[in-house]
Structure formats: structure tokens, C-alpha cells
Amino acid sequence: MKKQNIVLFSSIFLILLFALGVYMYKSQQAKKIGFMARENASIFVREYSQTLGSDDAKVYLVEFSDPACETCSAFHPFVKKLMAVNPGKIKLVVRYAPFHDGADYFVKILEAARKQNKYWETLEVMYKTQRYWASHHKPQPQLIWKFLPSAGLDLEKIRNDMNDPEIVKLIKQDLADAKTLNVRKTPGFFVNGKPLTSFGYNQLQKLVEAEINENY
Amino acid sequence: MTNLDQASHSNWTIIFICWIVAVVSTLGSLFFSEIMEFSPCTLCWYQRIFMFPLVLILLVGLFPFDKSIIKYALPLALAGWGFAFYHYLLYSGFIPESLQPCNQGVSCSETYVDLFGFLTIPMLSLISFSTVVALLFILKRRLPK
Numbered sequence: 001m002k003k004q005n006i007v008l009f010s011s012i013f014l015i016l017l018f019a020l021g022v023y024m025y026k027s028q029q030a031k032k033i034g035f036m037a038r039e040n041a042s043i044f045v046r047e048y049s050q051t052l053g054s055d056d057a058k059v060y061l062v063e064f065s066d067p068a069c070e071t072c073s074a075f076h077p078f079v080k081k082l083m084a085v086n087p088g089k090i091k092l093v094v095r096y097a098p099f100h101d102g103a104d105y106f107v108k109i110l111e112a113a114r115k116q117n118k119y120w121e122t123l124e125v126m127y128k129t130q131r132y133w134a135s136h137h138k139p140q141p142q143l144i145w146k147f148l149p150s151a152g153l154d155l156e157k158i159r160n161d162m163n164d165p166e167i168v169k170l171i172k173q174d175l176a177d178a179k180t181l182n183v184r185k186t187p188g189f190f191v192n193g194k195p196l197t198s199f200g201y202n203q204l205q206k207l208v209e210a211e212i213n214e215n216y
Numbered sequence: 217m218t219n220l221d222q223a224s225h226s227n228w229t230i231i232f233i234c235w236i237v238a239v240v241s242t243l244g245s246l247f248f249s250e251i252m253e254f255s256p257c258t259l260c261w262y263q264r265i266f267m268f269p270l271v272l273i274l275l276v277g278l279f280p281f282d283k284s285i286i287k288y289a290l291p292l293a294l295a296g297w298g299f300a301f302y303h304y305l306l307y308s309g310f311i312p313e314s315l316q317p318c319n320q321g322v323s324c325s326e327t328y329v330d331l332f333g334f335l336t337i338p339m340l341s342l343i344s345f346s347t348v349v350a351l352l353f354i355l356k357r358r359l360p361k
Binding site: 003006007010012014015016018022025033182185 | 236243255346
């Protein structure tokens, strides 16, 4: 065989091997997570987890997110749109994976806002103003306070409530579940326990629509 | 004449094997970071810096076979070997963890993969670099001065 061909065929062989590895790994992961979804659903939704949408919804969209993560902020309107297009069919579950340094500070504010029934308003404000207080992946906690009043929050109460040790426990549990489910980047999406294996708006929409078709 | 042909053929094969090792290591490390989503630690990055270019530089040296490839590939392979060896020592505990030059994010001594109970990622890297370095030295000795 000519030397050029040896190199060419080895390259093709190794690249195909790589692609096969990707395929096998992804399907094995999906199987493993599917098994966990059947055996232990609470990994995906804890009792304390914040949810949005009807209790009768048959499609659970679990999102592991980080308030300081730019992509989470970019995905939020898209997720909202998905829910609006399919009214009553999707239930959004917010789980935390604050991977950015210091991002748990913002989770604490969110959870404190929950006690004032202003969770979703606060999340909206956080994502909208994120570029001012978390530019270049460097969250600056002190900068967020001037934006919070627009969510209609009692800031004094937030400052008190955010130190609740329960919130620290909740973040720990969410991070532990994220680890179990192999979430290493945010946002990490699961639709009825099925992981979003290839990341993107279209892929998420397809996965959600497939679950809607299956359940309705 | 045939002897000479055969010798140059084996010389080519030696570089070809080095190239295969570099390609497999590169694809393997990309699989760990991009597919399995393990973030590479600082030491892993330094090893990648020396492994990835070997794929291209060795390929160039194959067509047509150019013996000066040793001169260009060996420094990369040796530097990478140095990092791999240090990483291996750190990983297996010969160097205490407090000495490690890693940031908080990713620990260089955490075990991510353990194939067949003994093959870890730093070990794979050390094996790859050792193979490339050894083969390049063998080739160097085979070639007439």
C-alpha cells in the first residue's frame, strides 16, 4: 500500500472510531440517566425545588442553572416561549448549579425572594441585568443590589432571609444531584429525565416536542 | 540497494507510529474534555500544548520522509514528557498535593478515569510521551551521522 494511503486510511479509521465512541458514550449516558429517572425521580425534582407551570403538566423540564451564567440568561426567554406555546403541558423545575465563583450569593437572593413571592420577577431582573453585575464571568455581588428594587423586593428582608442555613443545604443538595446526573456545564437540561445530549435551542425544542407528542 | 530501501522504510514506519500515538492521544484527550466534559486541569493543558502540535509536525515529516523531523519533534516530546512525569508523580502521591500548581477549579490529582483498575489519564499521557520520545531516540541512533 502506498504511504499516503496508509496515513489516509489510519486517519479515517481513527476519526470513525472517535465518532463511534461519542455515539456509544452518549447513548450509554442517556440509558443510565433514564434508569435513574425511573428509579429515583427525586434526583430531578426535590421537594423544595422551585417550579413554574401547571401541576397537571406531563412534561417536566428540569434546568440546572446558574444565575451568573450567560447562556442560562440567554436560554431563559426561549424556555418561557416554549412554555407559552404549549400552555399547561410543561412544568419548569429550576435546580441550581452555581459553578461560577461566588454565584451562590445570587442563589441565596433568589431563594430569599421566594419568601416574598417574587421569585420569578427576581430571576427575570437578574438575567436582564446580568451583564452589569457579572460581566466577563466575574460576578460582583455588590452591584446587583441597585437592580433588585425593580423586582418589587423588600431589600432589608432579603438581606436577612438570604442567610438562612437552609439555603446553603439546598444548594449543596442541588450540586450533589448535578454531579450524580453528570451536569458539568450550565444550563443543563433534562426533559422527563432525558438529558439534552446535543446542546442548542433547536435540540431543546425537539426534545420537548418529542415528549409532548409522547404524553399527549 | 534493497537494504537501504528497507532501512528507509522502517525509518518512515517509526515516525508513522509516533504520529499514530500522537493522534490517538489527541483524540483521546479531546474525548475526555469535549464529550465526557472533564475540564482539563492546568497540568493537562501543558501536556496538551506539547501533544497537539506533534500531530501536524510529524505528519509534515512523513511526506516526504524528512529526518530533521527528529530535531523539531523531540523538544516538544521531551517537554511534554517532563510535564507528564511531574503530573504522574503528583497524581500517585510522590509529590504532596500542596505543591500542585492548580487553580481552585480543577484539581490535578482527582481521579476521573480508571481503566482496568490502573490506567489513569496522567498515566496514559506519560505512556504516550514516553513512546514518542523513545521512538524518536531510536530513530536518531539508526540514522547515519
